[in-house]
Amino acid sequence: MDAPTARALELHRPAVGPRRGRGCLLHAIDRCKTPGGSRMLDARLAAPLAAAAPVRARLDAVERFSTDQALRTAVR
Numbered sequence: 448m449d450a451p452t453a454r455a456l457e458l459h460r461p462a463v464g465p466r467r468g469r470g471c472l473l474h475a476i477d478r479c480k481t482p483g484g485s486r487m488l489d490a491r492l493a494a495p496l497a498a499a500a501p502v503r504a505r506l507d508a509v510e511r512f513s514t515d516q517a518l519r520t521a522v523r
Contacts, residue, residue, distance in 0.1 A: 448495060458492045480523055 453459065461470030473492060479485040496502045512519050 448493070453493065459489065 454462070457471045459471055459473050463470075473489055477485050477488055479488055496505065512522075
């Protein structure tokens, strides 16, 4: 994704206001428990997947975490 597109989508910072803060997608969805998790989320927003196979694999992982509370607790 090119920089103008990322800015227009307000992925990492709002069009107006502070560098990172309220009003951007990252702030709205970041519920990570660690700074490392937040950095990984930020990186994934900056470089979204384009091929179908990795998207499916990521969705499978999300489904597994959403249905297995013990796994979520262990990883968290």
